[in-house]
Amino acid sequence: MFTQDFLLKAITVKGEVSNCKYHSSGHIYFTIKDAGGAIACVMFRGDRERGGLRFNMQEGQQVKVTGSIDVYERDGRYQLYARQIMLDGAGVLYERYEELKKRLAETGLFAEEYKQPIPRYIHTLGVVTAPTGAAVRDIINVATRRNPHIQIILYPAIVQGDQAAESIVKGIEALAQRQVDTIIVGRGGGSIEDLWAFNEEIVAQAIFDCPIPIISAVGHETDTTIADYVADRRAPTPSAAAELAVFEYARFEQDIQDYAYSLHKSMDRALSDLRQREKRYQETLRLLSPMGKVRDRLLRIDQYQDELQHLMDQKITDARHRLDIDIEKLKGLSPLDRLKGGYSYISDDKGNNIRSISGVQRDDELSLYVTDGVIRTRVIDTDRIQYDNDR
Numbered sequence: 001m002f003t004q005d006f007l008l009k010a011i012t013v014k015g016e017v018s019n020c021k022y023h024s025s026g027h028i029y030f031t032i033k034d035a036g037g038a039i040a041c042v043m044f045r046g047d048r049e050r051g052g053l054r055f056n057m058q059e060g061q062q063v064k065v066t067g068s069i070d071v072y073e074r075d076g077r078y079q080l081y082a083r084q085i086m087l088d089g090a091g092v093l094y095e096r097y098e099e100l101k102k103r104l105a106e107t108g109l110f111a112e113e114y115k116q117p118i119p120r121y122i123h124t125l126g127v128v129t130a131p132t133g134a135a136v137r138d139i140i141n142v143a144t145r146r147n148p149h150i151q152i153i154l155y156p157a158i159v160q161g162d163q164a165a166e167s168i169v170k171g172i173e174a175l176a177q178r179q180v181d182t183i184i185v186g187r188g189g190g191s192i193e194d195l196w197a198f199n200e201e202i203v204a205q206a207i208f209d210c211p212i213p214i215i216s217a218v219g220h221e222t223d224t225t226i227a228d229y230v231a232d233r234r235a236p237t238p239s240a241a242a243e244l245a246v247f248e249y250a251r252f253e254q255d256i257q258d259y260a261y262s263l264h265k266s267m268d269r270a271l272s273d274l275r276q277r278e279k280r281y282q283e284t285l286r287l288l289s290p291m292g293k294v295r296d297r298l299l300r301i302d303q304y305q306d307e308l309q310h311l312m313d314q315k316i317t318d319a320r321h322r323l324d325i326d327i328e329k330l331k332g333l334s335p336l337d338r339l340k341g342g343y344s345y346i347s348d349d350k351g352n353n354i355r356s357i358s359g360v361q362r363d364d365e366l367s368l369y370v371t372d373g374v375i376r377t378r379v380i381d382t383d384r385i386q387y388d389n390d391r
Contacts, residue, residue, distance in 0.1 A: 014066070015032035017030055018059060020057055030057065039077060047084075063088055064088050067084070122150070125150055127153070127184045128172055130157065130159045139241065142246070146230040159198070165197045185216055195219055207231055324353070343368035344369055347368055349367060354366060
């Protein structure tokens, strides 16, 4: 009867998932139930791979299961053989959210290389949010507390409902034309339905195309939207977004003073180093300059003159000493000294020294030199005398 009933071949059952089990074979066994009853379900691996299930099914989810009813003969009970499983209600939005997130990630809208840095010091802050509510009050309070001089330009956008996505896009484009320094796009927390405008593709594309850095601040810390993934920076709350966007003015003034002090210290060190370097250059220039070399050469000439004079004096002294020695030697060999000692010197008329009787003949004229003069004499005769050299 089950196999012959046409309606049971394509039936959709809605309920809550329980007893969900992913088998190692790839099949999924679970039960869907409501307040009035429950039915066992199974989805085979082949149906999953053909796209019958596009999310991770978990306990407590509200789902719509489409498939056929048949009897499992071993246990003697009927069950639902699922061909397609979809989330129901908020689950449908979550499924759309996951599909859009996957598609935009594949197109590169979430890539880090496209994200712009948030300026450290800004003058003008643009805000796209509802004109009333806690979010705008928190942003204004935090921003003005951190920097009393900040200029905040608010675009009063619709952040919930059918017209919210287009309103947010217009706000981003309007503030980009005003050329603000940074834009905060956000709102307070809520359900996935309340935050859905920030999951629309046109909002994601507007954030990606905006030339101004954007900080997303949608919901509470646990809420994450498509806008958070596309934005240049995500803040968990609107207050945190204001802290990220606006620098603390008091800290800025203190930083300026610290930088000024560091700059003065660096300048003093640099000037001191330059003065020392100048002194070294002056000394080097003095040593390498032509006048310095001339003075050096003049000093060396004086030194050379002194050394030469010393050497000449030394040589003269040595020569005089040797001369004195030679004089003494000559005195010992001088005929005059010998004449003074009682000796005489004899020479012939030609001045030759007569040292032997063989050198003269009778009547030769001789000159006899004595201590006080010369005696002229003539040879009368000669006698040879044999002297004993040992005496």
